[in-house]
Amino acid sequence: MVFFLLMSLETGAGVILCIEKALEQSGMSREDVNYINVHATSTPAGDLKEYNALIHCFGQNPDLRVNSTKSMIGHLLGASGAVEAVAAVQDTKLLVGPKKERLDVKVALSNSFGFGGHNSSVLFAPYK
Template sequence: MGSAILAMDLGWMGPNYSISTACATSNFCILNAANHIIRGEADLMLCGGSDGAIVPIGLGGFVACRTLSRRNSDPSKASRPWDTNRDGFVLGEGAGVLLLEELEHAKKRGANIYAEFLGGSFTFDAYHVTQPHPNDGVGVILCMEKALNHSRISREDVNYINAHATSTPIGDLKEYKALIHCFGQNLELRVNSTKSMIGHLLGAAGGVEAVATIQAIKTGWVHPNINLENPDEGVNNQTMYWILTLLLWLNKNDYRGDCFLG
């Protein structure tokens, strides 16, 4: 109903619906919105997500799954993607929304254009409700390869990845292996996880982290992976550039990727 109420207020009569696909919700919304514009069904679309699961039933479900960090005595250190001492994710809340617009329509009205959407992909592990596929992130690999193909760019063109990396023992490792498989050992590829600083926003994560990625494109500044003190084996700057401090990355003309699992 939220999207319907907003559309009635704005007088927008194009495609209007809500999506619920767990942690990948926002990215489903963004890619679907882009496809509506590509097919000529809308000139512009609002898309993204919001989530607020810090309630008894929300916490209870994740406690039962044993997915949350138990570092209650030191919460600022609890979210630590790719660190050997990670023990689960930190639940966060928030919202992230983008306005996607057909390029010529945006130029005609003098809009500030922050980034260009090139493509994306959806895939399914077909394995388990919460666990990644045991074959070293095969579902993630398929999704990223299809996204690169859809975007018509090569893996060498990509110089920044905002990873899903939630700070879970299994998930982070599978995603790392998928990144290595898809992009190889590339010291020009910057990698970080926004969740290290704000926790996991579930359905809103893709929207918020898309905003972080677009800000990196706009400003050249890339935020760090905080709490990455004892990296997993292979997570080092001989494979990719794992960002540990605020980084000024001036090359704004290449391509960034946003990876979300759910």
């Protein structure tokens, strides 16, 4: 499920709405999401708004794991969304942070917020 919406850098409301609409349209619960590949371009305005949106949408969930592909491969501009979607599906078998861990992904969220309002939140879940 993909939901596109303009992101408001002033309030972060666009990020929140993008995530909430993706959840709503997919029928997924926010409690089901346990992995997020964030947009995270290392810009103070963008990263803070995305962080605040994640807290707003998911609260302080200790089971939620967050990763940024750009921190490892850089910003691929127009290709970022596609590469990060693949990473959200494939790279969760082993996450590296303060410790290495395996993650049984229930639902993965991949955020892409681009220039000129080309923004999306995509949810992935295993086929049952």
